[in-house]
Amino acid sequence: MLSLNNIETFYGLIYALKGVSLEIKEGTITAILGSNGAGKTTILRTIMGLLDDQPEKGNVMLSGENINFKDPEFIVRKGISYVPEGREVWNELTVRENLAMGAYIRNDKNGIKKDLEGIYHYFPVLQERENQLAGTLSGGEQQMLAIGRALMNSPRILLLDEPSLGLSPILVKSIFRIIKDINRERGITILLVEQNARMALMIANYGYVMENGRFVISGTPEELMENEDVREFYLGIKKDVSAKGYQRWKRKKKWR
Amino acid sequence: MIFFQLVIDGLSIGSLYALLALAMVIIYKTSEVPNFAQGEMAMVTTFVSYHLMEYYGFTFPVSFLGSLIFAAMLAVFFEFFFLRRAKEPNILNFIIITLGFERMLYGLAAWKWGADQRLYPSSFDPLPISSSDTFNFGIISVSHISLIIMSVAFVLIGGLVIFFKFTRLGIAMKATQQNLLASRINGIRTNRIMSFTWGLSAMVGAIAGMLFVPGTATPLDSNLMLAPLIKGFAAAVLGGMTTMIGPIGGGFILGIIEKFFGFYISSEFETTVSFTIIVLVLWFRPSGLFGRHYIRKV
Ligand SMILES: Nc1ncnc2c1ncn2[C@@H]1O[C@H](COP(=O)(O)OP(=O)(O)OP(=O)(O)O)[C@@H](O)[C@H]1O
Ligand SMILES: [Mg+2]
Numbered sequence: 001m002l003s004l005n006n007i008e009t010f011y012g013l014i015y016a017l018k019g020v021s022l023e024i025k026e027g028t029i030t031a032i033l034g035s036n037g038a039g040k041t042t043i044l045r046t047i048m049g050l051l052d053d054q055p056e057k058g059n060v061m062l063s064g065e066n067i068n069f070k071d072p073e074f075i076v077r078k079g080i081s082y083v084p085e086g087r088e089v090w091n092e093l094t095v096r097e098n099l100a101m102g103a104y105i106r107n108d109k110n111g112i113k114k115d116l117e118g119i120y121h122y123f124p125v126l127q128e129r130e131n132q133l134a135g136t137l138s139g140g141e142q143q144m145l146a147i148g149r150a151l152m153n154s155p156r157i158l159l160l161d162e163p164s165l166g167l168s169p170i171l172v173k174s175i176f177r178i179i180k181d182i183n184r185e186r187g188i189t190i191l192l193v194e195q196n197a198r199m200a201l202m203i204a205n206y207g208y209v210m211e212n213g214r215f216v217i218s219g220t221p222e223e224l225m226e227n228e229d230v231r232e233f234y235l236g237i238k239k240d241v242s243a244k245g246y247q248r249w250k251r252k253k254k255w256r
Numbered sequence: 257m258i259f260f261q262l263v264i265d266g267l268s269i270g271s272l273y274a275l276l277a278l279a280m281v282i283i284y285k286t287s288e289v290p291n292f293a294q295g296e297m298a299m300v301t302t303f304v305s306y307h308l309m310e311y312y313g314f315t316f317p318v319s320f321l322g323s324l325i326f327a328a329m330l331a332v333f334f335e336f337f338f339l340r341r342a343k344e345p346n347i348l349n350f351i352i353i354t355l356g357f358e359r360m361l362y363g364l365a366a367w368k369w370g371a372d373q374r375l376y377p378s379s380f381d382p383l384p385i386s387s388s389d390t391f392n393f394g395i396i397s398v399s400h401i402s403l404i405i406m407s408v409a410f411v412l413i414g415g416l417v418i419f420f421k422f423t424r425l426g427i428a429m430k431a432t433q434q435n436l437l438a439s440r441i442n443g444i445r446t447n448r449i450m451s452f453t454w455g456l457s458a459m460v461g462a463i464a465g466m467l468f469v470p471g472t473a474t475p476l477d478s479n480l481m482l483a484p485l486i487k488g489f490a491a492a493v494l495g496g497m498t499t500m501i502g503p504i505g506g507g508f509i510l511g512i513i514e515k516f517f518g519f520y521i522s523s524e525f526e527t528t529v530s531f532t533i534i535v536l537v538l539w540f541r542p543s544g545l546f547g548r549h550y551i552r553k554v
Contacts, residue, residue, distance in 0.1 A: 093431060093434065104442050
């Protein structure tokens with residue numbers, strides 16, 4: 001449904017994506033894992049057309065249509081919605097106005113009303129705080145609002161950038177459950193960028209691991225969870241202590 | 257009774273300050289640019305309406321509407337060709353660009369109309385208004401033109417408040433100012449919003465100009481918007497630039513202060529009053545009387 005073919009993206013002279021290819025099947029959840037600065041956010045920005053004159057090479061295809069160099073205003077109308085890193089809600093609009101502006105590109109009054117009810121069902125706290133300014137919400141509430149607002153776009157594909165960032169463990173669990181529900185109940189395809197590898201792999205159908213602007217390994221969650229390197233560096237599961245009673249202090253990743 | 261007379265006069269002139277302040281705040285709210293060319297845009301527009309009446313014989317209503325279209329086009333042109341091209345947009349660059357445009361318009365008006373003293377027509381054919389007629393309510397008298405000014409200003413102000421609070425486009429304008437990224441990924445065509453903002457602001461400012469000149473019998477001159485602009489700015493600062501109620505309240509309060517000051521103390525120093533108010537507000541209450549500034553959580 002959405003595919004990236006050999007994408008290379010630069011920020012000025014900084015070479016951020018060094019040939020990234022990705023294939024997302026309709027109705028699935030795809031996870032991208034990777035440490036800080038790997039280029040995960042850059043992938044999403046490139047897809048959304050937020051970087052002027054980028055990608056330098058390669059192309060982004062949406063259902064067979066090349067959407068390279070299109071504006072975000074165009075891309076969201078094509079059915080791709082983006083929940084950016086850091087929420088980016090409209091601080092001085094109310095929760096209700098934020099959600100209403102999420103439906104800016106739509107005219108179907110009934111559909112909008114139904115989606116709003118659906119979002120209040122996923123996130124009841126948003127309904128309680130309907131008339132509060134978004135800037136005064138807690139971080140977790142803002143994250144819910146950001147997801148709700150993207151759903152108001154009525155997307156076919158939802159791009160989520162670290163939805164669990166800064167949330168309490170309980171909230172992380174419930175956000176991930178809701179992401180899964182959104183995918184299952186509404187058939188929305190999801191591309192999920194996450195540091196929390198464990199949670200991400202729990203709900204994903206397929207995962208990619210990214211380092212330094214490249215994908216280094218990909219596979220189903222089962223495959224990734226069996227991989228030694230993923231286990232150690234992303235899931236934090238240490239290998240058994242060796243027979244000599246100490247662990248090698250620095251193990252090389254095999255994919256390097 | 258002089259008290260009520262001064263209040264009425266203050267409200268009348270204050271409604272113009274409120275409009276000018278609103279015109280500035282509309283742009284400030286959407287693009288965080290203080291538009292220093294606001295006054296000159298209104299001044300040139302006022303000259304255009306004068307020109308349409310004097311040289312082409314159009315009636316007041318026709319020239320009024322015609323020059324509003326001119327004002328909108330001028331602002332959209334400026335935003336598109338000057339501001340949008342600025343590669344590294346920061347506030348200082350924007351200030352310099354608007355100041356440059358201000359000088360350009362000033363020069364243009366001085367060259368085109370500057371040679372002799374001109375007076376804006378004092379009758380508004382075919383409208384039954386004349387600057388000399390007054391209504392008398394007991395001891396208070398209100399000129400027709402003041403009444404017109406107040407009604408136009410009130411309707412316009414009310415319309416703008418409703419527009420920004422309840423319409424999709426109005427909220428999209430606020431959204432664009434608050435968070436450009438969020439606006440773009442939700443499909444708001446922020447470039448068009450910017451053009452629209454400039455057009456709307458220029459029209460509001462121009463209406464204030466075209467009411468101000470006949471309302472105060474000011475001779476046409478390329479400096480004519482200088483004092484009103486400072487006062488509009490003072491009104492915006494006094495009330496606060498972050499809300500709609502700020503510039504509106506600020507405009508009315510300033511108008512009334514000015515009338516009282518002029519009556520009891522001296523009318524020579526009216527502009528000084530505005531300037532003093534700007535300084536005092538910035539000292540003691542930088543967000544303005546009605547300011548509510550949301551503190552960004554980092
Ligand atoms: N606007 C920018 N200008 C220059 N370099 C940038 C810019 N944005 C990102 N980069 C660089 O590009 C690389 C990838 O950044 P990106 O934000 O995609 O990382 P990320 O994987 O999302 O990291 P994190 O998990 O910390 O969010 C980093 O080295 C970063 O410093
Ligand atoms: Mg990131």
